[in-house]
Amino acid sequence: MNEFVVTTLLIVALFALLGSGVWIGLTLAGVAWIGMELFSSRPAGDAMALTIWGSASSWTLTALPLFVWMGEILFRTKLSESMFKGLAPWVNALPGRLLHTNILGSTIFAAVSGSSAATCATIGKMTIPELTRRGYPPEKIVGSLGGASTLGLLIPPSIIMIVYGVAAEVSIAKLFVAGVIPGVLLAALFSGSIIVWALMNPGKVPSADASLSFGEKLREARHLIPVVLLIGSVIGAIYSGIATATEAAAIGVVGSLILSASQGSLNWVSFRDSLLGATRLYCMIALILAGAAFLTLSMGYIGLPRHLAEWVGGLGLTPGMLLIALAVFYIVLGCFLDGISMIVLTMGVILPTVTAAGIDLIWFGIFIVIVVEMAQITPPVGFNLFVLQGMTKREITWIAVACLPYFLIMVVAVLLLYWFPGLVTWMPSKM
Amino acid sequence: MRKSLDALYLGAGWLAALFMIGVLAMVLLSIVSRLVGFYVPGTDAYAGYAMAGAGFLALAHTLKANEHIRVTLIIGKLRGGARRGLELWALSVAVLMSGALAWFSWRLVWQSHTFHDISTAADATPLWIPQILMGLGCTVLFIALLDEWVLEWRGQRVRAEGDTRHE
Amino acid sequence: QTAWDLPAAYPATNFHSVNLASFASDVDKATGGKLKITVHPGASLFKAPEIKRAVQGGQAQVGEILLTAYQNEWQMFGADGIPFLATSYAESKKLYAAQKPILQKKLAEQGMVLLYAVAWPPQGLYSKKPVASAADLKGSKWRAYSPATSRIAELVGAQPVTVQAAELSQALATGVVENNMTSGATGVDSKLYEHLKFYYDVQAWLPKNAVIANKKAFDALDKATQDALMKAAADAEARGWAASEKVNTDTLATLKANGMSVEPPSAALKSDLQKVGATMLQEWLGKAGPEGQQLIDAYRK
């Protein structure tokens, strides 16, 4: 069967099912089913159940529901209100003002969470209502959050780096360290883009609160103590060896409950609502993850990503052209598959080509992580888009357009890393 | 009938919420046991099973709360018969897929039982036991989607209008 | 033309996976392209714990599994994981010879065929601090990733700690884990030398990877193809055992080159660990029953 025909048919099926309003998780499973029945001689049903069970019960994912729950608890406290109170006087002079809380919050939370969906859900639960209430333009709120929360993958700890590190047999510790500078660079680029936008559209940014003296600003900063304590205790638990990165989410839930109790907002109703709300939000993501797991299996049987990767590898390109080709390949693949699946399905084929081209495997790991970050916000299959749709109830196309500028910024970041590879390799070389 | 169906979805949702607490409890247990210096084998595996319980059992409840996401770009623009037709098509596909999921989940349970498939981790759990959660959750989702299909057919489906904004 | 899928759990560069790739290409050549095996390394099709039942249920026609992982299901699968029973390649081959007929019988009952099995390099002890005897391990945090490793920890007085392979690197850096028992090869793959400075070549056991096929799929092949497949499997087995020994030598050198102290265990540590081994063999025999006793007798003959 011609690869082109297979690809076309599956993409048509995907768009037809999605467009006609079939739930996203069931659509992915449906496309996977069609693919297996038509293009592989394997029976689909048993393999589907086995692989969905494996992914749904996998320990690696347990941080996700817990972080979602943490977000739901914090949403019902005064934490976000006080956080904004504490931050507002400091960002008043900065063009774009409180929009930067999305970037700052995501960057800091990325140091706690290894997944971008968890970062998006937790930070979004706090910033979206508050920024909306203050009158910031919705597409800027959603876009900056969608873009910045992908930093969950680049700033350690990171699940995707572990998956890549195992596949490429490079040091996970070095990968983690290598992600720090690119992560901060990307955050700075995101913030920079908001500043530029705000300078060009001064009317769209809500006016600042009354300006305060430095002493008053410091006094207002006391409102930041709870959030600093909470994030500090989770990061502290990881780096003191009390908890692993996955377990840290549980510390986050307990910390949030304590915080909520100390503010007097913890009662049966708020506990019940946070628990049921978290269960539903996680369940929404879980259904999509289940469909995605089956689609990955189906792609593994059909061999489409593998064959495409083999084809790219066989073109005999120069290292620079190879990287451009791989970037395009992964961006296109990233429209349809989630990040971990992309890496798992293609690494066995891509890595020999990359090694032969003399590309540093740590650098390539960071490159892959940023490309996977882009995949989180490209339609039709982008997990951050799904989380944002779940939280804002807006159309996925609208969210994707809002996130587009941040996608382009990531392209710029990849170019910068290509021209200045030291941004990636300097820190790990000091280990 | 209506009452017992709604109770089924809500009950499964509450069970899912209990499993969510189970995930927290298992992860906390593994942290605390290490700190205090005792060993509970398999906390990681139990956390995984609890997570599966939370995800699968809440499927129907989440559907009824209109929190499973889909693309309503086209459906949202249609009115009358065309909209009803497309809704019925989408629901039919969903009923079919969730039915397959439920059927093959129970087959997974049955196969795990006949294969004596046991967790390879320290918990050594016979896997058919936690896999029942997947069978139950997918079955309740199948029932809920079938329910939605019938309601749509009879024109009684309560649509949470304005839930998805169009820009 | 028949197409088979072969899921495997280890990265494409691991010596087991490299061997699988040669095996697949040998089969292709020997059958004139009549049987094509696609290897899916790095858990890209099914994850490690799912592979056995995927082969059993026919979702994959052939697959690679770590035998000791299935000890929970049947004690005999764990015979090559009994510590200090078979500690060299020669002993490990002898144990395999004793284990093979009962493995074949059990797998046949489960609807599968054993194609070949290759041992991992011997398991050694990685430690943050120097270990002169088992007393030095008391109270230390010992990574438990299987029933056997947690039992050893308990017997030497260490605290078993559950940390998944994915988080091992970070757990070592932050002190969640201080000791780990695994092969030199795995130590190099997961860069254990970044955090642990001492390796004791205690040669605790040599676990085996087995390549198994679905019996229905196997029976559906014609006789000539079956013979070609088994011939390629025998070649792969010989090649794999040789590769394993070479990997063992090379990786111990790599550990040294990366600043680890690589040493044989002291006499005290050795005798302490042998006591642990004797206890665990008795416990294993208690669970495995007469079947287990027969296996050990056959091995010691």
Ligand code: NA
């Ligand atoms: Na992170």
Ligand code: NA
């Ligand atoms: Na995407």
